[in-house]
Amino acid sequence: MMRIGIDVGGTNTDAVIIEDGVVRHAVKSPTTADVTSGISRSLGDLCAVAGIPVSEIGAVMIGTTHFTNAVVQRRNLGRVAAVRIGLPAAATLPPFVDWPPDLRELVRGPVHMVRGGYEVDGRPIVPFDRAGMRAAAQAIAASGVGAAAVSCVFSPLNSDLENEAGEILREECPQVAVTLSHELGRIGLLARENVSLLNASLFAMARGTIAAFVDAIAKAGIAAPLFITQNDGTVVAAEEAVAFPVRSFSSGPTNSLRGAAFLSGLENAVVVDVGGTTADVGSLVRGFPREANNVVYVGGVRTLFRMPDLISIGLGGGTLCDPEDPNRIGPRSVGFRLPERGRVFGGPDLTCTDLAVAAALIELGDRKLVADLDRSYLRAALDRMRTMLAEAVDRVKTDARAVPLVAVGGGAFLIPDSLPGVSEVVRVPNAGVANAVGAAIAQVSGEVDQIFTDMERTKAVATARERAESNAVRAGALASSIKLVEMEDIPLAYLPGNSLRVRVRVVGDVRT
Amino acid sequence: MPNPPFELTLEALDALAIGAWILGTGGGGDPYFSLLEAREQLALGRRAKVIDPLSLPDDALVACVGQMGAPLVKQERLVDGPVIASTITMMEEYLGRKFEAVMLWEIGGNNGFQAVLSGMLLDLPIVDCDAMGRAFPQADMTTFSICELKPYPWTMVDIRRNRMIFVEAEDWSWMERMTRRACTVIGSSAATCKAPRTGAEVKSSTCLHTVTQALRIGRTVTSARKVHEDAVAAVVASEGGKVLFRGKIADVLRRATDGWLRGTIEIDGLDADEGHRMRIAFQNEFVVAWKDEAVCATVPDLICLMDSASGDAIGTETVRYGQRVTVIALPAPAILTSERGLKKVGPRAFGYDLDFLSVFAEAGR
Numbered sequence: 001m002m003r004i005g006i007d008v009g010g011t012n013t014d015a016v017i018i019e020d021g022v023v024r025h026a027v028k029s030p031t032t033a034d035v036t037s038g039i040s041r042s043l044g045d046l047c048a049v050a051g052i053p054v055s056e057i058g059a060v061m062i063g064t065t066h067f068t069n070a071v072v073q074r075r076n077l078g079r080v081a082a083v084r085i086g087l088p089a090a091a092t093l094p095p096f097v098d099w100p101p102d103l104r105e106l107v108r109g110p111v112h113m114v115r116g117g118y119e120v121d122g123r124p125i126v127p128f129d130r131a132g133m134r135a136a137a138q139a140i141a142a143s144g145v146g147a148a149a150v151s152c153v154f155s156p157l158n159s160d161l162e163n164e165a166g167e168i169l170r171e172e173c174p175q176v177a178v179t180l181s182h183e184l185g186r187i188g189l190l191a192r193e194n195v196s197l198l199n200a201s202l203f204a205m206a207r208g209t210i211a212a213f214v215d216a217i218a219k220a221g222i223a224a225p226l227f228i229t230q231n232d233g234t235v236v237a238a239e240e241a242v243a244f245p246v247r248s249f250s251s252g253p254t255n256s257l258r259g260a261a262f263l264s265g266l267e268n269a270v271v272v273d274v275g276g277t278t279a280d281v282g283s284l285v286r287g288f289p290r291e292a293n294n295v296v297y298v299g300g301v302r303t304l305f306r307m308p309d310l311i312s313i314g315l316g317g318g319t320l321c322d323p324e325d326p327n328r329i330g331p332r333s334v335g336f337r338l339p340e341r342g343r344v345f346g347g348p349d350l351t352c353t354d355l356a357v358a359a360a361l362i363e364l365g366d367r368k369l370v371a372d373l374d375r376s377y378l379r380a381a382l383d384r385m386r387t388m389l390a391e392a393v394d395r396v397k398t399d400a401r402a403v404p405l406v407a408v409g410g411g412a413f414l415i416p417d418s419l420p421g422v423s424e425v426v427r428v429p430n431a432g433v434a435n436a437v438g439a440a441i442a443q444v445s446g447e448v449d450q451i452f453t454d455m456e457r458t459k460a461v462a463t464a465r466e467r468a469e470s471n472a473v474r475a476g477a478l479a480s481s482i483k484l485v486e487m488e489d490i491p492l493a494y495l496p497g498n499s500l501r502v503r504v505r506v507v508g509d510v511r512t
Numbered sequence: 513m514p515n516p517p518f519e520l521t522l523e524a525l526d527a528l529a530i531g532a533w534i535l536g537t538g539g540g541g542d543p544y545f546s547l548l549e550a551r552e553q554l555a556l557g558r559r560a561k562v563i564d565p566l567s568l569p570d571d572a573l574v575a576c577v578g579q580m581g582a583p584l585v586k587q588e589r590l591v592d593g594p595v596i597a598s599t600i601t602m603m604e605e606y607l608g609r610k611f612e613a614v615m616l617w618e619i620g621g622n623n624g625f626q627a628v629l630s631g632m633l634l635d636l637p638i639v640d641c642d643a644m645g646r647a648f649p650q651a652d653m654t655t656f657s658i659c660e661l662k663p664y665p666w667t668m669v670d671i672r673r674n675r676m677i678f679v680e681a682e683d684w685s686w687m688e689r690m691t692r693r694a695c696t697v698i699g700s701s702a703a704t705c706k707a708p709r710t711g712a713e714v715k716s717s718t719c720l721h722t723v724t725q726a727l728r729i730g731r732t733v734t735s736a737r738k739v740h741e742d743a744v745a746a747v748v749a750s751e752g753g754k755v756l757f758r759g760k761i762a763d764v765l766r767r768a769t770d771g772w773l774r775g776t777i778e779i780d781g782l783d784a785d786e787g788h789r790m791r792i793a794f795q796n797e798f799v800v801a802w803k804d805e806a807v808c809a810t811v812p813d814l815i816c817l818m819d820s821a822s823g824d825a826i827g828t829e830t831v832r833y834g835q836r837v838t839v840i841a842l843p844a845p846a847i848l849t850s851e852r853g854l855k856k857v858g859p860r861a862f863g864y865d866l867d868f869l870s871v872f873a874e875a876g877r
Contacts, residue, residue, distance in 0.1 A: 189589075
């Protein structure tokens, strides 16, 4: 089966066709302001040059750094109303309490803490303050925010109050997009709430972006199903991804790590993916992205996601450099406007790409347009970039020994041939499209989240696992490659009998 | 000579959170939530002054505070400084006397912060000691119980307007039983002020300088991370500990029952332990570890579960499938491993018919 992998970055849109584990063809084109035309052009070019009829395409998988860029650059984020049901518990730690201050100022809308919530045994903490909830919903309607996130103490045990609050919000402010925390997270109120708030802030942007993807596939005449890659390296159907953009938040870096492993064949290495806006630094251990073990910070916000342990810094091909101060690089980027904004292309802005051209690290545009750059400024700015990369690499490494570094991404030319703590810098064919390769080889998952009553735990867990595996096979996974990634059970004391909620998630490679 | 008093800076609060979480031996709850609150209090200008117990006058009146309950509950209900502080004012009203200082009931886990938050909110000095030297699930598993000090009175405050005073108890086991029942009724999480102590009692019957120890452990982890050295190995070296097992979590069985979090974890070995399996039973804290069915470590030795990469402690409420972990043992304070200590905190006190054989004994396993 032929699969197309697409990576929609802030600067470039890359597309690859993979057949039987081999990259058949790859194209790179600038990301367009409307997203759609860039993707459909890439798809058209890809099929035309490779001489493949669109009817032979089995699936299209898209990964994007749009969401992560929005948070890193603090833009295109919606203001979010927070509703927490749980008073009198947790009064001193309100929603947004552990957010980075600048992000909090940008995203925090009205915050409402309402009396209610559950105890661990399912009893109410206090009676739910329905009038208070309705008043909060009315205040949210009047505030004009576009999205709201609802969290409730112990909602993973019982989601009734979150659902009821969601209903009240729909009645009082139907225009507000609502995220309910139990749909996104597990036990751990603050982390679950944080994920819900992030999801709500990305909602409007995600809806627009994914609609553009759907449109682009249709315009290219492809009828194959469209999948969006997720943080953990698996995919979901596009329509499902719309409601939960936060799950696809970090898929770009995951894809680049998986792509780098595929392209380099290295088992243990540091991977640096330099795009137009950010450099993402992660680590391969025995051929797989090293996952964060515990808490994961997303844009500085504490979450409990399963995703690769990596660091994102504002350093890419389109990153803005201050012409007055060589130490001021980023985090703002001209992104996909590089071909019009960058100096070597005749534009007004000084970017990292311009510095690389001036230093003859790469040939692009017209080098004469940066000939005026002061040599000592150039040297200092390149030093600064090298320091930024070295610090990120150092933070990702878990031991002090030198390791190989795989340089991927369209801006890989910004990575110098030697860095402290790095044994060699490995450059691979198709490095510029590693993300798209990673998207094309994305895995599929099978999940079960089910309540078992009067069944012994071992049996309930085994049953859930079997069902998750057959779901994965049905979704296209190769049975022999299926791996268990999550398994959790919580007794539900408020239900009659011996009730157990079991969640199991497995992933596997796509059958080809 | 007593150590000079010192103030907890932002850096010290962070180090305390790391160190207390490791000393929690899986229990005591993640200190993160209280750390957030302590940081905010510090930013508001409140101070956390730590004093040496040896500097206390014999007749000083010292409050002793801690949260009790199932750590899982704190992940959802969180904990509030004003609630724990109110147990102290309630006790003062009951006694008709003011406290001169506040001490930790339990250094391990989130309770490492309850005296700190109370001290900040009520402007009381915090005494550098605790009644466990680690974390334990029951009130009768303390140095006060071992030394047979008076177990009453206790105050207990709920997040609602439920307030209780336990005026008298036959002994520590009765106090444990009565308060545990009350704690379960109010949601398996309760703020308590334990029986008040005199300066003389604090000097003779606590684990001394455990706040300093937690700070040292936290700083060891932080400095190891800074230079990319193995933080787990650094803690083992600095505290005279021992690595028991390395692996990946294969199963977690977890139940909140009778006001505790109980269960077992199974770990599949990695690296040198490939092909072996470790099972650890817990009651809030890790109690007994078996390697391939043979007992490997028991209470009161500290059995700690660490994130192999970061050196962060992992708690019984946050451990999950797939985490890469290192199990280490740290030596327990001498009072816990003494003959009278083992009666209260040895494996038999937890219902296991096992003799305590320290991981650190000369003729170790």
